[in-house]
Amino acid sequence: MRFAPGVRRFAIPAFAAAAVLALVAPPLAVVALAAGGFVAWFFRDPDRRPTGPGVVSPADGRVSVVREEADQLRVGVFMNVTDVHVNRAPFDGRVERVTHRPGKHLPAFSKESERNERVDVDVATDEGPAELSFIAGAFARRIHPYVAAGDDLERAQRVGHIDFGSRADVLLPPAYERADLLIEAGDRVRAGESIVAAKER
The missing domain is CATH 2.70.70 (Glucose Permease (Domain IIA))
Structure with a gap:
């Protein structure tokens, strides 16, 4: 999957927080992991082709x-x-x-x-x-x-x-x-x- 530039700036802190929180507060780790996943999904960049002229x-x-x-x-x-x-x-x-x-x-x-x-x-x-x-x-x-x-x-x-x-x-x-x-x-x-x-x- 291709992503738009800037995804790392938002997703990496969330995933890093999830890794740390997994050791001290697992419920919060789930929230941070979900936030990172949402950011990655939001920045998705699928291929597209025009369906006709114009x-x-x-x-x-x-x-x-x-x-x-x-x-x-x-x-x-x-x-x-x-x-x-x-x-x-x-x-x-x-x-x-x-x-x-x-x-x-x-x-x-x-x-x-x-x-x-x-x-x-x-x-x-x-x-x-x-x-x-x-x-x-x-x-x-x-x-x-x-x-x-x-x-x-x-x-x-x-x-x-x-x-x-x-x-x-x-x-x-x-x-x-x-x-x-x-x-x-x-x-x-x-x-x-x-x-x-x-x-x-």
């Missing part, structure tokens, strides 16, 4: 945002505690800039989450400018982008993860219209696998 979901979870922004469409995916938290590139392109924006840590499914800490990745695609955003939630404290300005992106490649949180958005290129969307709010999707928009159907 824009793939950047995250596992439930579609929580579908809205128009000027001449572009935004699709947001909320990740709950049971979802894989490794994010994927929705399309091929080239990273133009990666911008960290400090902010709050409000629940990522709420409207107020627009003020949360986030990392925006501006991408140039063959169909126009686009953006991928990692948005922290109530429990998330670190956003880890794997890409930098000048990097080439391949659809469905791993592009980052958020420790214990929380939402990933894609601002589609202007070439996409509402009729091209294959999802709606409330749908379940999988990162790098589910198709959220396609020009040809």
Whole structure:
């Protein structure tokens, strides 16, 4: 099983505590062992392949945002505690800039989450400018982008993860219209696998 970077920082202390507690307080050792197992499971990073042509979901979870922004469409995916938290590139392109924006840590499914800490990745695609955003939630404290300005992106490649949180958005290129969307709010999707928009159907 592959794991996202950072798993050792959280899992190893829990497993080490379990080993020590096993000698002095076995019930607490069970709790520490369960905590370590939960962390390892939370940071799991399975292989994914797109199920067809088009824009793939950047995250596992439930579609929580579908809205128009000027001449572009935004699709947001909320990740709950049971979802894989490794994010994927929705399309091929080239990273133009990666911008960290400090902010709050409000629940990522709420409207107020627009003020949360986030990392925006501006991408140039063959169909126009686009953006991928990692948005922290109530429990998330670190956003880890794997890409930098000048990097080439391949659809469905791993592009980052958020420790214990929380939402990933894609601002589609202007070439996409509402009729091209294959999802709606409330749908379940999988990162790098589910198709959220396609020009040809």
